[in-house]
């Protein structure tokens with residue numbers, strides 16, 4: 001990576017405590033010894049994202065992608081570790097509550113999978129898009145909020161003539177464009193897109209992915225693009241970060257990752273990607289169930305599903321080590337090669 005990091009994650013962890021439900025509390029009164037459990041949703045994650053870069057964050061459901069995205073966007077505080085933005089520790093910046101905190105809060109925006117759930121159904125598009133710029137005084141003196149909203153709508157391919165409509169009056173793809181417009185309206189520099197096209201039909205997905213790329217070029221945006229689907233990030237990302245059960249297992253420039261995946265988990269994920277070169281591979285689901293993050297396997301979390309697992313993998317967590325230019329992988333096999 002050549003660009004200076006805009007975002008840097010250093011040993012970031014996020015734990016959630018799963019509190020006892022009513023039945024479990026009753027059972028405890030009757031003598032059971034059920035204890036609160038801790039989910040290690042994100043487990044010592046480190047990587048950076050350069051200014052103007054698109055980093056794809058990929059892994060199966062429950063591996064902690066959304067949680068990490070929310071930590072980056074400042075929605076969840078991390079339990080441990082540091083998040084640096086423009087080389088400033090975000091925890092300190094946010095505690096300050098001054099102009100720098102506001103710059104971070106507006107500068108890093110999140111776009112969600114389900115625009116319908118994230119858009120207030122009682123607000124017209126004009127207010128959904130215009131509310132934050134109005135509150136934060138982002139509209140230049142001498143121009144109107146309506147003009148501001150019209151500009152943002154045009155930028156995402158929405159006709160401003162429809163700004164008095166409500167979200168339910170739009171299609172799924174258009175609603176996602178409203179979500180993108182709402183994020184862009186505060187002039188962000190970093191977008192965290194969490195499964196932002198997963199709910200859309202394939203043809204609409206392609207249009208929205210193109211929009212993201214156009215916006216990147218026009219506005220010099222940086223992206224953390226979260227998806228369970230490697231094929232979604234293939235044409236979009238400069239680099240890909242692969243997560244498994246809360247941990248990063250591999251980081252690589254996108255072409256290198258697709259040409260020669262290093263980690264057995266990445267190899268298994270790639271086996272599932274339908275290729276567009278006509279030589280469509282047979283669909284081979286990854287062997288075994290994803291273990292529970294409440295009780296992850298010791299050693300390498302992937303070892304119960306790994307075809308190459310060795311004794312060491314069952315007891316020792318593999319460190320992330322360089323495996324080529326700009327590449328890291330956390331697999332004991334690399335020590336035996």
Ligand SMILES: Nc1ncnc2c1ncn2[C@@H]1O[C@H](COP(=O)(O)OP(=O)(O)OP(=O)(O)O)[C@@H](O)[C@H]1O
Nearest residue numbers: 016017039041060061062063064065066067068293
């Ligand atoms: N607020 C929360 N409270 C308790 N546990 C949580 C919370 N948010 C996430 N988790 C747990 O953390 C783990 C990681 O969840 P997360 O949603 O980050 O994964 P994901 O990879 O984004 O999966 P998906 O694509 O299914 O959302 C899961 O076991 C999930 O149940």
